[in-house]
Amino acid sequence: MTAALFVMIGLGLFLGLVLGFAALKFKVEGDPLVDQIDAILPQTQCGQCGYPGCKPYATAIAAGDADINQCPPGGEAGVKMLADLLGVEPKPLNAEHGVPKPKSVAVIDENICIGCTLCIQACPVDAILGAAKQMHTVITAECTGCELCVAPCPVDCITMEPLKEDIPHWKWRYPVIPIQVQVAA
Amino acid sequence: MKFSPFFTTNTSVSIVMLKVLLALVPGIIAYVWAFGSGIVVSLILASATALLAEAAVLQLRNRPVMPFLLDGSALVTAWLLALALPPIAPWWLVVVGTLIAIVIAKHLYGGLGQNPFNPAMVAYAALLISFPVIMTQWPVPLELTTIKLSFIEQWQYIFNHVLPSGVGFDAMSSATPLDYLKTQLKMHHTMEDIHQAKFFGMFAGKGAEIVASMYLLGGLYLLHQRIISWHIPVAFLTTLAVISGVFHWVNPAHFSAPLFHLLGGATMLCAFFIATDPVSGATTPKGKLIFAAGIAVLTWLIRTYGGYPDGVAFAVLLMNILVPLIDANTQPRVFGHSK
Amino acid sequence: MSFNLSDIFKFPGGVHPPEHKVESTTQPIRTLPLPKKLVLPLRQHIGHIPKILVQVGDHVLKGQLLAEAHGHVSAAVHASTSGKVTAIDEQVIPHPSGLPDLCITLEADGKDEWLKHAPLDYLNMERSELIRRIAESGIVGLGGATFPTHVKLRPDAKHPVSTLILNGAECEPYITCDDLLMRERADEIVHGAMIMQMLLGSTECLIGLEDNKPEAVVAMNAAVAKANFNAKVVVVPTLYPSGDSRRLIALLTGKESPAKGRTTEIGVQCFNVATAQSLYRFIAHGETIVSRIVTLTGNVAQPGNYDALLGTSVRDLLQAAGGIRDNTDDYVMGGPMMGFSLPSVDVPMTKAMNCVIASTPDLFPPPPMEMPCIRCVACADACPVNLQPQELYWYSKSSNLEKAQEYQLFDCIECGCCSYVCPSHIPLVQYYRYAKSETIAQERAKRSADLARIRNDERLARIEREKLERAKKHAERTAKSENSGDNNEKKAAIEAAMARAKEQKETITPQNVENVSANVAAEIAAVDAARVQAAEKPE
Incomplete structure (x- = not known):
């Protein structure tokens, strides 16, 4: 009985040491x-x-x-x-x-824009180009589609337009083959 | 929308499975010739149970029934199990075994293509552990007995446990050579004495060695049809021959000869039909060699030192566990890569 | 001179699909009548879209440059007949997406009048000048890959090319355009190869053909002998995909091109025979690429090979091949192993179009039901890249893209061997195409996310910096005013500034505020109110 107890305690201690050692030895230094x-x-x-x-x-x-x-x-x-x-x-x-939407980019209607710079201040990635009383425009390649510029616009000249699929950006779809249940011959 | 390639070879899972069944036929004929028609009853029982179980589970799983029923994989499992069970076992043994194979080992893991373990071997192992006595009573080869049961009498016996008058169960059943060998060795008899027993043939069990040769023939057909590759049978048989050969050479009195191992027990069935199960086996060329060699070593160990007469089933299952590990570490060199 | 088979090396895998080449090889190459309208997509090659040089309404001559190569890897587009540019717009092009792309539409004037052109004095030309001229020719790899040829002919000091390989294997079933080209225009091909040999400075030239094209082998051997060119015509056993450039290089040289590099790293450059022929036409006659040979086969009345102008609609092509027969339900561009269904018969012929197969449900039956993978590895045995398609399938199907990449998904050449042999009828290649384009899209998204992160970080840093600067200035000013002790002067200055601001505010009238809708007017009012509020609240 005592022997068994000692064996179990000893085993526990030993394995604990192994685990502790492994935790130190194989510590993964990752990004925060x-x-x-x-x-x-x-x-x-x-x-x-x-x-x-x-x-x-x-x-x-x-x-x-x-x-x-x-x-x-x-x-x-x-x-x-x-x-x-x-x-x-x-x-x-x-x-x-909110719900996921297809990736869109902001587009400024240049006929309406009054050059107020409010959208420029709102843009988190500096993707809108312009200056006070100058017409603004969106750098499409840098726009993340966050829509933060839409609300501040006093004249509602910013719309979100979904990115159109073109040949360089086209993707093969997941193959979906309709299951055809065969009738036994 | 159709995708390239716009045409395919004229093959299918059904054709593959059908060829496997076809390759088993010579073995079955030899079996009937050597041990009587009991095996046919087992085969019919197992097939019917397998198809019914398959259909029922597919229905429950809400899968299309007919295409999967016609793929033939359930029949292959059923036949392999039936061939592995003693043909004089009662009907419920076959039925329970087939149900374990199809329902538990195959469909609970996701059905065709998903099972990590060979379904027939899972069932065999489960039966061997649960019903060890029944599982080790094999018929005496016809050559050695005057009792020849007709097909109807076989049927009667398997279903109702009724033997024709004047025939005792002991008269028609015996241990297998592997089993006998093991008990005799425990009694410190030498190999030479043991081989004097009447049911030993030229190399292995009388009759059984003929059946094994026929399995070999069927296996060669599968190789020719490219249903299986050479890796598993060659690695399995070679390893088994080498390991048993070395020990036999060191101590012939205690260790049986390589040919006994190759033609005895389920060796040939395993080499060409069980270990070559694609779903649960290794897939890379190098992996197949390791996988098969592992089965061979385990088989020899269990046969020589283990508690059960034949070790094929356990060996296969143990190696099945290692398949993902083997595959992941034996990836062949991709064209244009230097590794 | 011919190799014997023992000199041929091997590549792993490969399959033997039924060839169906006889149908389209009974007739010589025929020339198509001039169509009324030609549509020339700008993207007929791999690389950047070329720059358009013409306007709608311009009259152009055959061979005239319509769009010039733009960027490092790009190819020019030329007018394939004389006529008027009637449109520059988006039209459906032969691409599996079925999406429209920028095209130049020409209305033929029926004269088919060539732009004045002359042979190039290539022997006395500066090599860089010659490459520049070839870049203007619009020649791209005509085997289907359409990589701009001039890029491959550029001298590369780091990887000199010792072996030039001409690819005449044409392993895809049904396609015979290279076969017929070799039979009929072997001399031009060999002369093209000689020019390539000179440009690359290579010392050896191998011309690889499958053994199912005995006539082409004879013609090529004769042409090589006639030109007294030190090239070897090597006959390789028919095995798909031996026409894949890296497979052919392995067959002919026994060397494996590095997976992540170019073939020039092992000193080999490989061109299609039709590419060599086009190069010859350009150098020796000054003809830019305006036509190509296309195999029209399958369910058409007169299958065969046709020399057709680029931009001819597939409808016109099929008409010329005697029209389609009953029951045609699909049009496959390229071969049955790697081709794709055309989105419409009204797409134009491009430089990549080597074959169009009119198909019927009997010819290419719909695939049987997809069964689960049984891991039989028939696919791995057939894979010419020695991949493990069953593992790639598993990870592609479950969209485990990282794992799929670990198993070298991007080494897959999409040859279709695995799908071809699969007993479970799994569209394996389709899963790989999906996984590849999904991976590319994710990497692109990752790049733009990284860019956005940097821009956001920099913006925040800038705002912080400006705040600090302002605080610093403010502190300086307070210190200064305390030092000077002259508060009145400062007060006066501030008052003056405020008055100026007020005056300015009154004089400025916002623009574009007349005739706005009630909505917008209300919003402007709201913004004004917000501004007033903001002005009242000190920062």
């Missing part, structure tokens, strides 16, 4: 968690999550203050990647923060 989360977020900087940008949201997730399903531009795929990273169950997007 915030950066890893930030790398998954789509960087639209739209603030739909309730935080003023992707980095603040990443910080909030890392601190446990925000849930992983508050980013509509990241979509379900983004939630899944965050869940994988954090080792939690994926969950559906929280509709309170």
Whole structure:
């Protein structure tokens, strides 16, 4: 009886030591968690999550203050990647923060624009070019489609236009072959 | 929308499975010739159970029934199991085994193509552990007995456990050579003495060695049809021959000869039909060699030192566990890569 | 001179699909009548879209430059007949997407009048000048890959080319355009190869053909002998896909081109025979590329090979081949192993179009039901790249793109061998195409996200910097005013500035505020109110 007890305690101690040693020896030196989360977020900087940008949201997730399903531009795929990273169950997007939309870019109607610069101040990635009382224009390649410029415009001259699919950006679709149930001969 | 390639070879899973069944036929004929028609009853029972179980589970899983029923994979599993079971076992053994194979080992893992373990071997192992006595009672080769049951009498016995008057069960059943060998060796008899037993043939069990040769013939047909590649049978048989040969050479009194291992037990069935199951086996060329050699080593170990007479089923299942590991570490060099 | 088979090396895998080449080889190459309208897509090659040089309404001559190569990898587009530019707009082009792309439409004037052109004095030309001229020729790889040829002929000091290979293997079933070209225009091909040899400075030239083209082998051997050119015609066994350039290089030289590099890294450059012939036409006659040979086969009345002008609609092509027969339900561009269904018969012929097959449900039956993979590895045995298609399928199907890349998804050449042999009828290649384009899209999204992150970080840094600067200035000013002690002067200055601002505000009238809708007027009012509020609130 005592022998068995000692064996078990000894075994426990030994395995504990091995585990402790392994934890030190094979420690993974990775990016800080915030950066890893930030790398998954789509960087639209739209603030739909309730935080003023992707980095603040990443910080909030890392601190446990925000849930992983508050980013509509990241979509379900983004939630899944965050869940994988954090080792939690994926969950559906929280509709309170909006729904995923096809990638769009802002377009300024140059006939209406009054050159007020409000949109330039709103743009989180400096993708709008212009100056006071000068006509503004969106640099399409840099626009993240965050829609933050739409609301401040006093004359409603900014619209969001979904990106049109063209040949260089075209993707092969997932093969869906209709299941045809064969009738036995 | 159609995609390239716009045409394909005229092959299908059904054709592949049909060829496997065809390749088993010479073995079955030899089996009937050597041990009587009991095996036919088992085959019919197993086939019917497998098809019914397959259809029922597909229905439950909401899958198209007919295409999967016609793919023939259930029949292959059923036949392999039936050939592995003693042909004088009661009907429920075959039925329970087939149900384990189809329902548990195949469909609970996701059906065709998804099972990590060979379904027939899972069922065999489950039966061997659950019903060890029945599973080790094999018929005496016809050559050695005057009792020859007709097909109807076989049927009667398997279903109702009724033997014709004047025939005792002991008269028509015996241990297998592998089993006998093991018990005799425990009693410190030498190999030479043991081989004097009446049911030993030239190399292995009387009758059984003929059946094994016929499996070999069927296996060669599969090789010729490119249904299986040479890797698994060659690696399995060579490893088994080498390892048993070395030990036999060191101590012939204690270790049986390579040919006994090759033609005895389920060796040939395993080499060409069981270990070559594509779904649960290794897929890379190097992986197939490792996988088959592993089965051979385990088979020899279990046969020589283990508690059960034949080790093929356990060896296959143990190696099945290692398949993902083997495959991941034996990826062939891709064209244009230096690795 | 001919190799014997023992000198042929091997590549892994390969399949033997039924060839169906006889149908289109009974007749010589025929020339198509001049169509009324030609549509020339600008994107007929791999690389950047060329720059348009003409306007709607311009009259152009045959061979005239319509759009010039623009960027490092790009190819020019020429008028394939004389006539008027009637439109520059988006039209459906022969592409699996069925999407429209920028095209120049020509209305033929019926004269088919060539632009004045002359042979190039290539022997006395600066090499860089010659390459520049070839860039103007619009020649691209005519085997189907359409990589701009001048890029491959540029001298590369780091990787000198010792072996030039001409690809006449043409392994895809149904396609015979290279076969007929070699039979009928072998001399031009060989002269093209001689020019390539000179440009590349290579010492060896191998011409690879499959053994199912005996007539072409004879013609090529004769042409090589006649030109007294030090080239070897090598006959390789018929095995799909031996016409893939890297497979052919392996067959002829025994060397494997590095997966992530160019073939020049092993000293080999490979061109299609039709490319060599086009190069000859350009150098020796000054003819830019305005036509190509296309195989029209399948369910057409007169299958065969036709010399057709680029931009001819597929409808006109099929008409010339005697028209389609009953039951035709699809049009495949390229061969049955790697081709794709044309989105419409009204698409124009391009430089990539080597074959059009009119198909019927009997010819290319719809695929049987897809069964689960049984891991039989028939696909791995057939794969010419030695991939493990069953693993790639598993990861592509579950969109596990990282794993698929680990198993070298991007080494897949989409030859279709795996799908061809699969007993479960799984459209394997389709899964790989999906996984590849999804991976590319994700990488693109990742790049733009990284860009957005940098821009956002820099913007925040800039705002922070400006705030600090302002605070610093403010502190300096306060310190200064305290030092001077003259508060009245400062007060006066501030008052003066405020008065100026007020005056300015009154004189400026916002523009574009007349005749606006009630909505907009209300919003302007709201913004004005917000501004007033903002002005009242100090920062």
